[in-house]
Amino acid sequence: MSQPNVSNPDDAKLLPPLDLSKWRKLPGQLMAIGGLVVLVGLIVSWRQPEEHSLKAFGYSWLLAFMFYLSLGLGGMFLVLVHHLFDAGWSVATRRFCEHLASLLFPWLAVLFVPVALLAPKLFGWMTVADPKADHALYAKLPLFTVVGFYVISAGCFGLWWLLANRLKYWSLRQDETGEALCTFKMRMHSCWGIWVFAFTLTLAAIMWMKGLQHQWFSTMYGVYYFAGSVWLTLATVYIITMVLDRQRILSQVLHEHQFYFLGTLLFAFTVFWAYVTFSQYFIIWNANIPEETFWYVIREQGSWFYIGMVIIFGHFFLPFLSLLRIDVKHTFPVMVPLCLWAWAMHFVDLSFNILPVYYDHGFPFHILWLPLGCLAFMGGLLAKVFLKEFAGAPPFPRKDPRLVEAMGLYHPVPTQISGGELDQADDMPDATIQPKGNQ
C-alpha cells in the first residue's frame, strides 16, 4: 500500500533493535562517579564555617531527591488514573509505571534520610527559638514543628509504600491467575489512593520544598509540584516505551496510538504546568503584598532572573510550540530530544524553587557539580533498582482483561441497539422491516 500523505507509525517498528550493551554499565558508572562527587561535596561542605557547614551539600541533595521523587509520584499517578478511568490503551505501559511508583519505598525513603538528618540546617523554621514570636510560623503550628515534620514525612512514605505495594501486588497476581477480582481490587485501591496521593503529595511539597521559606504561602504549590512531576514522568514514560518497543518487548501490545496519547498527555501537562505556574505568579503579583512577593523578589536577583526566563521559554514555550502539531507526537526524532529536554527543565525548575534560599545572589554555577553529582548518584541507584524490578516481572500485565484494547484489536461492533434510526428506512424498497416493540 502506498500512502505518501499519511505518516505511518508502523514504520518505527521496522527499525532494528538498539544495541544496549554499551548502556548496561551506565547505572553503575553513574553511581560510582556520582558517589565520588557526593563524597567530595560532603567533605568540602562539612569543612565550611559553622553557619554554612553542610548546607551546600544539603540543598543539592534535597534538589536531587525532589527530582526523583517526581518520577516516583508521577509513576504512581499514571497507575492511579489508569485504574480510575478504566483505561484500555495504557495497559501496555502500566507495568513499568508500577515499578516507578515502587521506587518510592524503600529506595526514595532511604534517599530521604540525609534530608531528615540535615533538616534543622535546611529548614530555617526548625531553629526559630520562639515560634510564637514569628506569626508566619505560629499560624502553621502544629504542622511546622520538628515532631510534625518527621511524622508527616514518615506518614507520606508509609502511605506511598502501602499504595504502591497493593497496586503492584494485585497487578502481579493477575499475571498468574487472570482473575477479574484483581482489576476490581486495583480499582478499589485507586479510589482511596487518589485522595491519599493528592494530600500526601501536597504535604510533601509543602514540608520539604515550600517549608524552606516558611514565611511564604501559596495554595497552588502542591499542584505546581504535581504538574511538573507528571510532566517529567510522561517524558520518561515516552522514552521507556519507545525503547521497549524498539527492543520488541512491548511491540506486540502497542498500537500506533499509544505514542500519540503519551505525547498528547505531555502536551496537556505542559499547558497545565504553565497555567498553574502563571496563576501562582499572577495572583501574587496582582495582590502586591510584601509577605508574598518577597519569594519572587529573591528569585529576580542576579542570574536567577535569567533562570526564570529560561523556565518561561524552555519549560513552556519550546515544548508547547513543538508539540502543537499532531504528527510530532509520534515523530521520535523530535520527541526524544524534547523528552530529554524535559529532564533538564524540571531540574532547572526545581533549582529555581530550592537553591535561591541559600544562593540568593544568583544561580550557583560554581557549585553546580554537586547537585549534578547527587543527581547522577541517585539516578544510577534508582535505575539499577528499576531495571532489577523490571527484569523480575513480566514487562506488561499479560492477563489484564483490557490488554486486547491496548493492542488495538478490539473495536466495538455497531448493533441495532447502539445506533441507527431504523424507522426512517422503513419505506425504502429493500429495507428490512423492523418489528416495532410495543405495537
Place this chain on the structure above:
Amino acid sequence: MDTSAKPFGLLAEFDNTTDVLHAAEKVRDAGFRKWDVYMPFPIHGMDRAMGLKNSKVGWFAFLGGLTGYATGMVMIWWMNAIDYPILIGGKPMFSPYGAFPPSYELTILFGAFGSLFGMLFLNRLPRLHHPLLKHKRFALATHDKFFVVIETADPKYSETETRKLLEAAGSTRIEMVVE
C-alpha cells in the same frame, strides 16, 4: 428523470465495510480528487484508505488564537497606557502580567471562532442543497449501506471507465446522480 439535468456523479453502493474500504483504496490509487465515501458509522482506517491528510482547521484555530492574544494585549496597552492612563496602586501603566488573563481569554475565543469558521469555510458550508440529498437510496447511508460517490467534475472522470472501476471494486449497484 429530467433528461436535461446535469449529471453530478456516480453513486456506487456497497453492502459491507470491507468492500467499501477496499473500493476507497482503489479510487484513491486511481488518483481521483473529487469523491467521497458515505457510511452510517465511522470505519477504522477509512482516512488512510481514502488518503486523507490531516485537516487544515488547526491552522485557522492557531491564527485565530494568535490574533486574539495580540488583540487583547494591544487593546489593553492602548486603553490603559495611551488613551486613558489611570495610576492604580503604583503599578505600571501596562504590564504583560495584568493584561494576560483577558488576552488569554480572547485567545480562546478567537481560536474557537477560527476553528468554527475555518471548518465551515473548508467544508463550503452552509449550503442549502446537495444533489445527493434528493436521491432516495442515498438515505440508506444512515442505515446499512455504504456509498462511494465520484463526481463528474473530477478530471479523471469518464462515464465508462469510472463505472468499470467501481464495478470491479465490488459495488452492488451503480447509479448516476443528477443535480
